[in-house]
Each structure stands twice: as C-alpha cells, then as structure tokens.
Amino acid sequence: MAKLTQKDFLKGTIKHIDMKKYNVVPMVEAFENMAYSSRDLARASKIYHQMLSDKNCSIILCIAGSLISAGLKKIIVDMIQNNMVDAIVSNGANIVDQDFFEALGYKHYLGTPHNADDNLLRDLHIDRIYDTYINEDELKVCDETVHKICNSLEPRPYSSREFIWEMGKWLEKNKKGKDSVVYNAYKYGVPVFVPAFSDCSAGFGFVAHQTEHPTAHVTIDSAKDFLELTKIKIKAKETGLMMFSGGVPKNFAQDTVVAAEILGADAPMHKYAVQITVADERDGALSGSTLKEASSWGKVSTALEQMVYGECTTLIPLIIGYGYHKGAWKKRKAANYVKFLQDEDKKVAALKAKENKAKK
Numbered sequence: 001m002a003k004l005t006q007k008d009f010l011k012g013t014i015k016h017i018d019m020k021k022y023n024v025v026p027m028v029e030a031f032e033n034m035a036y037s038s039r040d041l042a043r044a045s046k047i048y049h050q051m052l053s054d055k056n057c058s059i060i061l062c063i064a065g066s067l068i069s070a071g072l073k074k075i076i077v078d079m080i081q082n083n084m085v086d087a088i089v090s091n092g093a094n095i096v097d098q099d100f101f102e103a104l105g106y107k108h109y110l111g112t113p114h115n116a117d118d119n120l121l122r123d124l125h126i127d128r129i130y131d132t133y134i135n136e137d138e139l140k141v142c143d144e145t146v147h148k149i150c151n152s153l154e155p156r157p158y159s160s161r162e163f164i165w166e167m168g169k170w171l172e173k174n175k176k177g178k179d180s181v182v183y184n185a186y187k188y189g190v191p192v193f194v195p196a197f198s199d200c201s202a203g204f205g206f207v208a209h210q211t212e213h214p215t216a217h218v219t220i221d222s223a224k225d226f227l228e229l230t231k232i233k234i235k236a237k238e239t240g241l242m243m244f245s246g247g248v249p250k251n252f253a254q255d256t257v258v259a260a261e262i263l264g265a266d267a268p269m270h271k272y273a274v275q276i277t278v279a280d281e282r283d284g285a286l287s288g289s290t291l292k293e294a295s296s297w298g299k300v301s302t303a304l305e306q307m308v309y310g311e312c313t314t315l316i317p318l319i320i321g322y323g324y325h326k327g328a329w330k331k332r333k334a335a336n337y338v339k340f341l342q343d344e345d346k347k348v349a350a351l352k353a354k355e356n357k358a359k360k
C-alpha cells in the first residue's frame with residue numbers, strides 16, 4: 001500500500017454555518033410548548049431577543065472550547081456586523097489558533113474521532129480536535145505571524161484587547177481575513193479580550209519575541225484587560241452575557257460587577273445571562289456552575305438567566321439564529337467600545353506626559 005501523506009487526510013474542509021439562511025423562529029417558538037432542553041433553549045433564545053430589544057443593554061459574548069474551528073465563525077462575524085454584540089471575551093484558541101489562523105488563509109478539515117491513528121497523524125504533522133484536523137505546519141505560521149506583529153510594535157505592556165486590535169490592523173494592511181472575527185471586530189469597534197492570551201498559538205510567538213528582545217519587549221497586561229472590561233461594565237450599566245461553553249471568559253465577564261463595586265461605581269448585576277455548556281455543577285467548578293449560583297456572588301441577576309445543557313455547535317445556530325431572525329438588532333446603536341477604551345488610553349497618556357514634565 002502506498003504511504004499515506006497529509007493530503008490523504010486533509011481533504012474536506014469545515015464550512016461555517018450561515019444562520020441567515022435558516023429562519024428558526026417558528027421551530028424555536030414551538031420548543032416553548034415542549035419539555036427539558038427544548039424549553040430551556042426557547043427561553044434562552046427569548047432572553048437573547050430581550051437583550052437585543054433593550055436599548056440600554058450592552059451584550060458581552062463569552063466563548064471557550066473550540067467553536068471557531070467547529071464551523072461557528074460566521075455566526076460570530078454576523079453578530080459583529082449586525083450589532084448583535086458589543087464586546088467579546090474568549091479563550092486564546094478560538095481567537096488566535098482558529099480565527100486568526102483561518103484569516104491567514106488556512107482551513108480546518110473534516111476528520112474522524114473513531115478510527116483516527118493519532119500516532120500516524122503525529123508523524124504527518126496533523127493535529128486533531130475530536131473530529132477536526134489541522135495542518136500543524138500551517139499553525140506554526142500563525143505562531144510566527146504573532147511573533148512578527150510583536151516585533152513590529154513599541155515594546156510596552158498591552159492589554160490583550162490592544163494586541164488583538166493590532167492583529168486586526170495587520171490583517172487589513174496585509175489584505176487578509178475579511179471574513180474573520182479579528183478583522184471584523186477591528187473594523188466595527190468591538191473589543192476582543194483574551195484574558196489567558198499566552199495559552200494558545202500566541203504564546204509561542206511571544207516566547208520567541210521576548211527571547212529575541214530580552215530587555216525591551218511587548219508584554220500582555222491581563223490586569224489591564226480586567227480594568228478595561230470593568231470600565232465597559234461601568235459605562236454600560238445594564239449588561240447581558242451570552243456565554244458559550246464556560247472557562248475563563250465566563251468568570252472574567254461576570255466578575256466585572258464585583259470589580260465595579262470595589263471601584264465604588266454604581267454598576268448593577270448582569271441583567272441577562274445565558275450559558276450553553278455540557279459541563280454540569282457536581283464538581284463545583286466554574287464552567288458548570290449555574291447562573292443562579294452566580295447570583296449568590298452578586299454577579300448575575302436571577303430573573304432573566306437560563307442555562308442550556310448541550311453542545312454549542314447545534315444550540316448556538318438556534319439561539320443566535322432566533323435573535324437574528326426576530327430582527328431587534330436593527331434598532332440597536334453601535335456602542336463602539338474600542339473607541340471608548342482608546343479615549344481612556346489617551347487620558348492616561350496625557351496624565352503620564354504631565355507627570356514626566358513635572359519630574360523634569
């Protein structure tokens with residue numbers, strides 16, 4: 001038998017679902033009169049529609065797991081382009097290894113979890129996420145591009161939001177990734193936060209950059225991320241959380257209420273909250289902790305929250321698709337929190353300049 005090569009495995013590609021094509025409204029509304037997960041899903045969809053209809057509510061989308069590689073990229077891009085989200089908090093894998101990776105021109109491939117020979121995949125430089133394959137050589141280009149972006153920037157601490165904005169700018173300059181989350185977030189002024197930014201392909205780029213430039217280099221300031229998201233919470237007042245999966249993004253966004261309180265600001269609990277997850281609450285861990293439980297910590301109001309237990313690739317197109325086809329987003333105004341945060345940075349820069357002048 002001829003020796004297998006990468007080409008034998010990297011054939012069919014993952015295609016991103018287009019929620020605009022499927023009007024799910026009648027089906028989701030029919031779910032209301034059913035039981036179990038279908039009724040939970042219908043309620044979650046209605047809560048999202050309420051968030052979109054509430055002109056005082058800013059919507060924060062939280063994503064963990066591997067959702068972009070799974071075919072959900074276009075839904076998130078459509079949310080950005082149609083004013084259905086005001087800020088994004090994600091893990092690094094979705095934003096860098098998956099979205100930025102595809103923005104560079106690469107694809108995710110249809111694989112199989114059932115009879116995968118992972119040792120052979122290893123030899124062929126193919127990485128596997130359950131039933132999805134990735135060309136590892138291409139992923140290295142992603143690490144290397146982050147390295148190049150680091151080298152091109154003034155050495156100083158950046159929030160991940162600032163750095164991801166630079167990635168969007170890089171894509172624009174290099175005419176790449178028009179259908180990506182990073183590019184569209186840059187273009188539409190939606191801030192993207194990745195609180196654990198080094199825990200993904202970006203980390204390899206940063207390690208290379210900091211080794212090459214040991215005394216003056218780009219660093220990521222995660223505390224600045226938290227301050228920036230807290231500033232958004234304080235400015236927005238009313239907020240709704242759409243949480244897909246769980247992980248660090250869920251807690252990071254929820255905690256802004258507590259941070260605002262510490263700063264003495266008048267910021268209410270998150271008014272709306274929806275989480276889709278396969279995690280359950282028995283282990284006491286964050287991902288499966290219920291939103292009801294979060295209210296005991298003063299983070300989420302209990303009136304308009306809904307947990308939906310199930311896997312994101314099937315549930316997100318229904319819940320976000322419902323919000324899209326109901327159309328309340330047409331009346332929403334863009335928050336442009338990127339501009340707000342850049343103005344905040346300018347105030348700090350002016351303060352610094354004043355302090356430096358006083359020292360001289």
Ligand SMILES: NC(=O)c1ccc[n+]([C@@H]2O[C@H](COP(=O)([O-])OP(=O)(O)OC[C@H]3O[C@@H](n4cnc5c(N)ncnc54)[C@H](O)[C@@H]3O)[C@@H](O)[C@H]2O)c1
Nearest residue numbers: 064065066091092093199245246247277278279287311312
């Ligand atoms: N996921 C990857 O392939 C990958 C790749 C590189 C780096 N990383 C890094 O690993 C770290 C941890 O990742 P994480 O924060 O995403 O945690 P995680 O992968 O543990 O996911 C968090 C929780 O979300 C739930 N979940 C995940 N996918 C789901 C889905 N499709 N549907 C419903 N629920 C789902 C899981 O039950 C889990 O409890 C991050 O810093 C990330 O950047 C992940």
